[in-house]
Amino acid sequence: MTVGDAPPLFCARQLRIAFAGASGPVEAVSGVSLEVRSGEVLGLVGESGSGKSLTCRSTIRLLPHRARLTADDLSFEGRDLLALSDRELRDHRARNVGMVFQDPFSCLDPTMRVGEQIAETLRVNAGMDKSAARQRALEMMELVDIGQPDRRYLAYPHELSGGMRQRVAIAIAVSCRPKLLVADEPTTALDVTTQAQILALLQRLRQETGMALLLVSHDFGVIAQMCDRVAVMYGGYVVESGPVTSVYRAPLHPYTRALLSAIPAIESAGKRVRRTGIPGQPPGIGEILTGCPFVPRCTLAQTACTTIDMKLQEVSPGHANACPVTTEAANASPVTAGDNGARSVPPAGLPGVNAAMDVHHAVPSADGAEHLMQP
Ligand SMILES: Nc1ncnc2c1ncn2[C@@H]1O[C@H](COP(=O)(O)OP(=O)(O)OP(=O)(O)O)[C@@H](O)[C@H]1O
Ligand code: SF4
Ligand SMILES: [Mg+2]
Incomplete structure (x- = not known):
């Protein structure tokens, strides 16, 4: 059985986590849909505050006291986590999921x-x-x-x-x-050498035990080296998900492209490549009430983006995108084999990423994205 055929171990559909605010509940996670399959490594990547840790904690329903969690589906091996009794929940935490935190x-x-x-x-x-x-x-x-x-x-x-x-x-x-190990930025507080050792340890343990791994990282290089699939989070949503090679070769969501462009590069094809961070700030909790949370930072934003329904749409097998503008462009002009499509975003130039992927990432054309994140 391949990883792709395995039934989901953990599944979240339209996961929402809200906190009590001065004038009502404010959502920190606004509709996350993702699944972790048996034995696979799923990477969760995104800027600070995008909801990665809260999403991780939903695997064992271990949330801050004031948090309210709802979901169309929140299950582990098909079992509804929202319907577990206290005792069943304790058992699930003890047996099924292990957690490792940054500190x-x-x-x-x-x-x-x-x-x-x-x-x-x-x-x-x-x-x-x-x-x-x-x-x-x-x-x-x-x-x-x-x-x-x-x-x-x-x-x-x-x-x-x-x-x-x-x-x-x-x-x-x-x-x-455990059947699933959740590692929430397990190496961020460590020096580079120790980081590599801990990642190698996680990789080895996963291979030896067959457990699945949900790995949170800010570092796309780490994600590329460690993961089978990746889910990119922004503003409380998964905005893009898919096989890590597919997302890296042909990122669709403007935020994913910006994130990849922001990887510091040393050089590319013998030339120095200048990279910038992503201009602007991610939204604070409760700041975006309707539409796409990336509007204020997106160079492709249109008026309609402020009212779109944030739903992932599959663009190629297993690769889904929540941006209708770039999905439409990709469907109109799909990247084909041999078409490097890389008109805009230069190769990441990050040794770890490129060594892991052995690709230069390609971007679908015909959507104006060439102007996306010019320094
Ligand atoms: N106990 C809490 N009360 C109020 N807001 C909270 C609480 N815990 C988290 N939040 C808010 O929820 C949002 C998502 O938090 P979360 O910790 O999941 O982000 P993250 O993506 O893991 O960020 P980081 O990369 O910094 O760890 C943030 O805006 C955060 O401020
Ligand atoms: S084009 Fe619109 S929907 Fe797509 S990421 Fe930009 S603002 Fe969001
Ligand atoms: Mg976190």
């Missing part, structure tokens, strides 16, 4: 030895006795490449480096063999 301190108890924290998870979530849990915790420490596990078992979090703490957090998250 491992947020999930480690500073007053408890790290080995005991892994063992405690195994006792509570897997019902192991003390001795079996200790033995398994030591094995987990070896699995995540923590050298001298006997000695490190007794260390407190503050006695370990950031990278080691993240390995402990990963050991806790995967200790009960």
Whole structure:
């Protein structure tokens, strides 16, 4: 069975998460639709505040106290997460999904030895006795490449480096063999070398265990190297999703194109390529009430964009776009094999991305996008 044939492990349709505001609820996630299939790696990418973390937390319905979550469908292996009793929800959290966050301190108890924290998870979530849990915790420490596990078992979090703490957090998250590991920017707080080690560890664990991975990153290079598919988030919506090669080769949504253009480049075809950030700011929570949230920053914006229904439309197999303007253009002038189509956005020039993709990304023509993100 290929990844594409696998049934969805996690599925969200029209996921909305709102907070109480001074004059009524304000939406932080406004209609996210995505799915993670068994064994695959789905990348979630987008600017700060786009709703990535809240979307991740919906996999276990672990949201801030004041948040209200609704969805047309929120399910895990076909089971409705919104219908789970408290006990069933606890069981789902313990068995099915492991979470790793940017800051491992947020999930480690500073007053408890790290080995005991892994063992405690195994006792509570897997019902192991003390001795079996200790033995398994030591094995987990070896699995995540923590050298001298006997000695490190007794260390407190503050006695370990950031990278080691993240390995402990990963050991806790995967200790009960979850079907899905959610890693929310797991390397952002680490130096470049440690980042690469942690990503390699996640990749290896995924291959060895067969678990699926939902990986959040700001870095399209990381997404390109690690993921099978990607979902691009903006302003509380998934604006584009698809196989990572397809999205990178032929990004459709103007925001995805801008995001790829904003990757700092060193050089391309022997020439220096100047990159800029994306002009303007992403919308704050509750700022965009109707239509496309990218309107204020989009060079292709039309009056109709302020009232469009933000729905993903499939443009090619598995590749969907929420921008009707560029979808129409792509349908009118599809990128064909051998057509590099790259009239506007130069190759990303990011060694990690290009090495992973071995492509220069191509943009569908006939939509005016050549003026999109000129420096
Ligand atoms: N407890 C909360 N109360 C009010 N608003 C919140 C709360 N938690 C998150 N938000 C808002 O919801 C929006 C989405 O937050 P989220 O943390 O999911 O963004 P993100 O994409 O993960 O950003 P980052 O890349 O900075 O982690 C943001 O505007 C954020 O300010
Ligand atoms: S063209 Fe319109 S709908 Fe498409 S991204 Fe720009 S503002 Fe949004
Ligand atoms: Mg976040």
